[in-house]
Amino acid sequence: MNRLETRELAYFVAVARERHFGRAAQSLGIAQPPLSRAIQQLERRLGVPLLVRGSRGVSLTPAGEVLYREGLTALDAVDAAARRTQRAGRDERRLVVVMKPGGDSGLLTDIRASYTASPDAVAVEPLICGIGEQEGLLRDGTADVGFLHAPYDDLTGLDSVELVEESHVLIAHRAHRLAGHAVVSMADLKGERQPRWPRQRSPYSLDAPDGPLIHDAGQLMQLIALGDVVAVLPESARDHLRPDLVAIPVLDAPTTRVLLAWPLDSHDRALSAFVRAAVEVADRRRQADLAG
Structure with missing residues (x-):
C-alpha cells in the first residue's frame, strides 16, 4: 500500500x-x-x-x-x-516544563536546583497552563516535559515516572459546616456541590450535585471562597491556601500520583538529565518523610 x-x-x-x-x-x-x-x-x-x-x-x-x-x-x-x-534550532536551548498551578507538588524548585548541576542541563522554562491542558501541550511539541496526575490525566503517547503520592484534603470556606472538623470522610461530603473538571466529572463526587466546570485554580478558589462549592484536592493544595479557606484531611479519599511525563521515544540528553534530577529529588523527599 x-x-x-x-x-x-x-x-x-x-x-x-x-x-x-x-x-x-x-x-x-x-x-x-x-x-x-x-x-x-x-x-x-x-x-x-x-x-x-x-x-x-x-x-x-x-x-x-x-x-x-x-x-x-x-x-x-x-x-x-x-x-x-x-525550537531545537533556536540560539538558546530551553527545556519547557508544563504544569497547572501547584501541579508540581512543590518539587520543581528543588528539581531545577539539582538539575543545574548536570553537564547536560539547559535553561528551564516553566509553562503554567490551565487544568487538564498539560498532556496536549506535551503531545503538540509546545512543552518537553510536564507534571501530570494519575489516574486522571491521559498518558497515551507519553512516557512517565511516578514522583510522589499525595493524600487529599477538603478545601472549604471557614464558615462551612465542616470547617471545624479535624478530619472528614467521603460520606461527610454527600450532597455537597463539587466542581467538574475538563473531560470528566469531579473525581471525588459522591452523589453530589454537579457544580461549575473548572478551568484554572484561581477560578476554583474564588468559588470555594464564595461558598458555591467545596473541593477535594491533593495535600499540596494547602501550601498556598487563602486565609479565608481551610484544608481538612479526607481519610478515605483515593490518593493521587504525581507523575513526570514526556513524549514517547524522546532521546534528548537535557530531558534525560531533568528526569534523573526529578527522581532523585522525589526520593529524598520520601526518605525525609519516612524519617520524620
Missing part, C-alpha cells in the same frame, strides 16, 4: 470532523470538487470505503472511524515534529 500523504490525510480529517464536504472545503479554503476527488482517490488507494454519502452530509464507515482517529494522531505528530524542530 502506498504511503499516505499529509495533505490527503488533512483533507479526510476535515471532512470527518465536519461530516459535510461543503463545510470541510470551506474550512480548508479550497473548492468542493477537488476535495471530493481527493477523498475518492484515497478510498481507491486504501481499497475500503471511508464515508457513507447522503443528501444532508456524510457519516463514517468503521474504516473511516479508524482513519479519523489515527489521522488526528498522525497530524498532531507532524505538527509536534515541526514545533520541536523549530
Whole structure:
C-alpha cells in the first residue's frame, strides 16, 4: 500500500470532523470538487470505503472511524515534529516544563536546583497552563516535559515516572459546616456541590450535585471562597491556601500520583538529565518523610 500523504490525510480529517464536504472545503479554503476527488482517490488507494454519502452530509464507515482517529494522531505528530524542530534550532536551548498551578507538588524548585548541576542541563522554562491542558501541550511539541496526575490525566503517547503520592484534603470556606472538623470522610461530603473538571466529572463526587466546570485554580478558589462549592484536592493544595479557606484531611479519599511525563521515544540528553534530577529529588523527599 502506498504511503499516505499529509495533505490527503488533512483533507479526510476535515471532512470527518465536519461530516459535510461543503463545510470541510470551506474550512480548508479550497473548492468542493477537488476535495471530493481527493477523498475518492484515497478510498481507491486504501481499497475500503471511508464515508457513507447522503443528501444532508456524510457519516463514517468503521474504516473511516479508524482513519479519523489515527489521522488526528498522525497530524498532531507532524505538527509536534515541526514545533520541536523549530525550537531545537533556536540560539538558546530551553527545556519547557508544563504544569497547572501547584501541579508540581512543590518539587520543581528543588528539581531545577539539582538539575543545574548536570553537564547536560539547559535553561528551564516553566509553562503554567490551565487544568487538564498539560498532556496536549506535551503531545503538540509546545512543552518537553510536564507534571501530570494519575489516574486522571491521559498518558497515551507519553512516557512517565511516578514522583510522589499525595493524600487529599477538603478545601472549604471557614464558615462551612465542616470547617471545624479535624478530619472528614467521603460520606461527610454527600450532597455537597463539587466542581467538574475538563473531560470528566469531579473525581471525588459522591452523589453530589454537579457544580461549575473548572478551568484554572484561581477560578476554583474564588468559588470555594464564595461558598458555591467545596473541593477535594491533593495535600499540596494547602501550601498556598487563602486565609479565608481551610484544608481538612479526607481519610478515605483515593490518593493521587504525581507523575513526570514526556513524549514517547524522546532521546534528548537535557530531558534525560531533568528526569534523573526529578527522581532523585522525589526520593529524598520520601526518605525525609519516612524519617520524620
